[in-house]
Amino acid sequence: MSARDTVLATIRSSLGVTGSETPRRTAIEARLSLHPRGVVPKRGDRPAPSRMKLFQTMVEGAHGTTVELASPERVPAAVADYLRSKNLPMAVRRGSDPRLDAIPWQNERALGVSSGHSDGSDLVSVSHALGAVAETGTLVLVSGPDNPTTLNFLPDHHLVVVDAKDIAGDYETVWDAIRARFGAGKMPRTVNWITGPSRSADIEQTHLLGAHGPRSLHVLIVGEP
Amino acid sequence: MTLRVTSPQFKENARRALADRQLQKALGNVEQNFIEKRRQVAAKLPEFDLLRDAARDLKDHTLAHLDLYLEAYERRVTAAGGQVHWAVTAEEACGVVLDICQRLGARLVTKGKSMISEEIGLNDFLLSHDIAAVETDLGEYIIQLRHEPPSHIIAPAVHLNKEQIEADFRRVHTGFPAERNLEEPTSLLAEARSVLREKFLAADVGITGANFLVAETGTSIIVTNEGNGDLTQTLPKAHIVLASVDKMVPTLEDVSLFLRLLARSATGQEMSVYTTFSTGPRRAGDPDGPGEYHVVILDNGRSAMLGGEFREMLRCIRCGACMNHCPVYHAVGGHAYGWVYPGPMGAVLTPSLVGIDKAGHLPNASMFCGRCEEVCPVRIPLPKLMRHWREREFERHLSPAAMRWGLGLWAAFARRPRLYRFATRIAMKMLSLLSLGFGRFRWLPFARGWTKYRNFPAPEGVTFQAAWKRREKKA
Known part of the structure; x- marks a missing residue:
């Protein structure tokens, strides 16, 4: 047998x-x-603007940072601002998600933007989330030809763009969105829920950020909720 | 090749642990941190207890249909291009992993934290076949350097202080300048990060555990805060998932329920940092990800538990809340339990997996205060299950003679209510008089085991039954 x-x-x-x-x-x-x-839980069940506020509060509670942007055109300047505020070189690595492709990166002349997966040498990456969950401040990213998973984990700083209208109240709403896109019973190779930057408490229960993954997580929320 | 079981020496282990000042200092962190954080985060979610009820019912449903869910899960994994391997025993599971590694010519394997891996003794087994397995969870990495088993299921190095970790890093990380400063936990973390980053990029195979397996989609899930599990499974040629049969969950909605409970119960977080859902290997056009995806489903005695009085133990989602709240765990730490799983959940699971003859002390190492059951996210009646083990131990004549005699004597009394009332009335009076008004005894004949470590409270003069009767009469 x-x-x-x-x-x-x-x-x-x-x-x-x-x-x-x-x-x-x-x-x-x-x-x-x-x-x-x-x-x-009822926590996420609220009108869109308040849901977005809850999402921001929860991200910040998990040691991430957020910024609201009126439109995708504002993304390059916001990325450049972030890099300057952290004294980082003006270079990012991104996937070729159509929504990232459509961003006018050339508007920010000083910013070097390359695309593809990461080999571990990139300091900063930019990804586009499929959605987010206000309940716990969780980003939802899916892998695919345009969305390398390595960009979520290898760089020191992970910048994630999410459309304000894709911020759901609960996880269940995001599963419905994934079923609608990939089919019943099917999943992309990887779905990453990300709630704040990498951390560890394995040394005397002291909370430290940047264990193996990104030391910081910055969320760029685009458009009206 | 499984981890050596020292559970039979629980008493010696515990005695040593109580005298270990380093350990006692480190254990203080468990009591201080985990309990308060869990309390706060649970209080913030009004539906927390409703979720626990639902989780208990859902686990019971899944276990009652486990054969069918496993089959459905296997079909989905295969459809997504992955491969499911089955293992009845620890040895079989190790063999499956070795075959995959050897076929791929692997020399270096990175690992995410997996209790199943500890249970089957995978690292030593691979090493005996010239394959280096490197733990990448910071806590697991530290204890691997020390050749120790984990002392907690979610915080494996919780028994250590930073000075001990610094000494280990200086001993093993010889490529760094000797005069470097490693006083702060941040500098220890930075050093481990740089050492392990190289391993991630060089590994041939990545092995992780699974917190859950989803039948609806053929998905395995890992939950981490560090991101080490993701680097482990994304970068190498193959990803091997180690999971036991009880990890099964029907749907994505169902797993969301457990995820709402897991981090809150474990670390007191609203949600862990990285929750990763993996389905099959790299797809056409994917720029990264493992070329092969294997799941090893291990039984190792669990399917037999389904039929008996320990079935409820299979609801466990390995959050560690029971040990975080256990006064015995706080006192002796995880290593005293002598195998992979410590605390109340270990006291029930270990005898099931290694035998009550070896692990009989563990279900006895409890004062039945009930805190573990009170905080368990899937409402496992841990004290009741420990009691079952004590009964089995008694039935199989494994308990010590003095205890059997004592219980027999007490049973003889308890079955004769008049004699019992008479004898206890006299005894209470005598003890009350003998205490000379001090309210306690520092020494009592036949009770040295108690009075050696603590005072015995003196009775106030009447038995409970007498006091109760008087109350009834008044009312």
């Missing part, structure tokens, strides 16, 4: 079932296809 068969047979004998009972099969198929919502 293969290991697979042994494990499944032991489970079935412990549960006193054969595995072919129709009511059990129906129960799991229903749950998997209907994916009912459970208890969803």
